[in-house]
Amino acid sequence: MKKTILADKDGELLELLIAKYGKLVTSVEIEAEAKAIWDYQQTHNRIQQLVKNGWLIRIKRSLYAINDLSSRGLLSVSPYVIAALLVEDSYVSFEAALNYRGMFDQFVRQFTSISLKQYKEKKLEAIEYQFIKSQKKLFVGWEKVEIEGMTAKIAYAExxxxxxxxxxxxxxxxxxxxxxxxxxxxxxxxxxxxxxxxxxxxxxxxxxxxxxxxxxxxxxxxxxxxxxxxxxxxxxxxxxxxxxxxxxxxxxxxxxxxxxxxx
Known part of the structure; x- marks a missing residue:
């Protein structure tokens, strides 16, 4: 992911957003904090530029992850959290869940989640997110876990x-x-x-x-x-x-x- 040097106002805005909302922000929250600096159209343009330059990562419509100012292109929000944000009614399973449970020590590039509906795959940074539709009776055996103050849903090892x-x-x-x-x-x-x-x-x-x-x-x-x-x-x-x-x-x-x- 390409990263450029942040303009002072962009950097101040991102620092303010992180301090107030954490690493995940909505378009409305960005606009609320940016209105003292830019008008609506200017704010929209800045959001697009920050996405293009890798400082904001679009998770889904109107939801963004703020890259750490020192992360140099690595998404700073846990993939387990991202998976839950992409599809609320889903839980991470397969190798990624085993990795979280300490039973799979290889780097996981594909996070497979079990969901109640079919969803398209999505790729963010180097991680692919896949969702497999399941019967409701099989949508069990997972728990909510907190990762850096955010919620993820992860299967038990079994x-x-x-x-x-x-x-x-x-x-x-x-x-x-x-x-x-x-x-x-x-x-x-x-x-x-x-x-x-x-x-x-x-x-x-x-x-x-x-x-x-x-x-x-x-x-x-x-x-x-x-x-x-x-x-x-x-x-x-x-x-x-x-x-x-x-x-x-x-x-x-x-x-x-x-x-x-x-x-």
Whole structure:
């Protein structure tokens, strides 16, 4: 993001806005503080120029984030907060939620949120914000957290793991979930995890059932969720290895966990 040297009046205005409103401001608030300096049209032009030069970041209509005067182009508002501002009825999940919970140490460039309606993706600075529509019964397993005085909504680790499998599946996702369950077994609430799995699709239940068996965990409750169900599912389209207990085709790649842990 291009940054130019601030004019004195621009700098004074931004400092005043930060002091009075914090890092997030509306057009109305900017206009209220700028009216002593410029008229309406001049203020509108200055807002556009500040956006162009990277000092203001447009989050959505009439809402802006003020870049720290020392941030040199890095958005100073947490992406978790930005996600909540973009779509109020949403919570951050997947890798970003695991990152917040201390279970994913890589830099997250895509913040995926679960929402009750479908929304377009949006990119701000280097971060992509994606929103996945969910059934209301699955819109659980998150909490409001305060980050630098602002509110974000973030999934618990257990729900983030279930969301990954339910909405994505695929070899990378299942491998990631197994890795996190192995590494953070002592930190995972198995009872809570099992509850969230039970809310998800039959395919998700079967995948976690297979994972539980590979890890040597008790999968009885998951199996009971499928009582009387004889349908067959595929973890991924071209999978050819069949597990009779779960009636699930999966990638033979995952047999390495069965070999290591036993059944």
């Amino acid at each position: 729900k983030a793991l279930v969301d990954l499998v339910h909405f994505r599946t695929g070899r990378y996702v299942v491998d990631l979930v197994i890795e996190k369950l192995q590494t953070y077994e002592k930190d995972i609430n198995i009872e809570l995890l099992t509850y969230y799995i039970g809310l998800a699709s039959q395919k998700t239940v079967k995948i976690f059932g297979l994972i539980f068996d590979f890890l040597g965990w008790d999968s009885k409750e998951l199996f009971q969720n499928l009582a009387g169900n004889r349908s067959t599912h595929w973890m991924s389209t071209n999978d050819k290895t069949f597990n009779a207990k779960w009636r699930l085709y999966y990638d033979e790649y995952f047999n390495k966990y069965q070999t290591e842990k036993g059944d």
